[in-house]
Amino acid sequence: MEFEDVRERALIELFGALEGRYGPNYECRYYPCHFEGQDCTFCFCPFYPCFIYDLGYIKKTTKGYVWNCKDCHWIHEKEVVEEVLAELSGYSRQQLVEEDWLFFNRIVQKLYYGREIGEFVEFAEAYSLMRCLEGKDCESVEEVKFLSVKVEKFEIVEVVEASSPSEVLNGSILIPLLREGYLYGFRSEDGKLEGIKCRI
Ligand code: SF4
Structure with missing residues (x-):
């Protein structure tokens, strides 16, 4: 999957969730890919790459550097999903499509650390x-x-x-x-x- 497609999937999932389509996906053949009872709303994370080392790490591959966060459980916790949706529902769809990495990263910092650390x-x-x-x-x-x-x-x-x-x-x-x-x-x-x- 090309990188732009990953971002697009993240936004499509986010908009679906803002319309009420969220929670565990028991129909997915990989469920649960992280832990029993996980929330699958953000299978594609809107904050990627967040650079929060408690959740993932940067890795060099043959294709260049990637943010590896396959073991991140945080975004699959129900309470976190609710906080993310509450926060992002305050912005228009257009703004969410147009905003950059810094906008989303400030939000993830606020949710994860309780303040902007950047x-x-x-x-x-x-x-x-x-x-x-x-x-x-x-x-x-x-x-x-x-x-x-x-x-x-x-x-x-x-x-x-x-x-x-x-x-x-x-x-x-x-x-x-x-x-x-x-x-x-x-x-x-x-x-x-x-x-x-x-x-x-
Ligand atoms: S580490 Fe977690 S919060 Fe950060 S980009 Fe990856 S899935 Fe999202």
């Missing part, structure tokens, strides 16, 4: 999700490592492993780098980055 950073033209590491078991490290990810129309189009502001792609999203069971990222102050390494 921020535009002062040292580059980028939006950082590095505050997702706050509250985790982190230690300072000498080397700074993180990912600068460019997304166009919800598709990951370029990823670089960066270690300084000069390597950040313009208009990208900054997320931690997952390596050998640790998340690598940074804290920043006055444009200076301090490397951190955190347990997942």
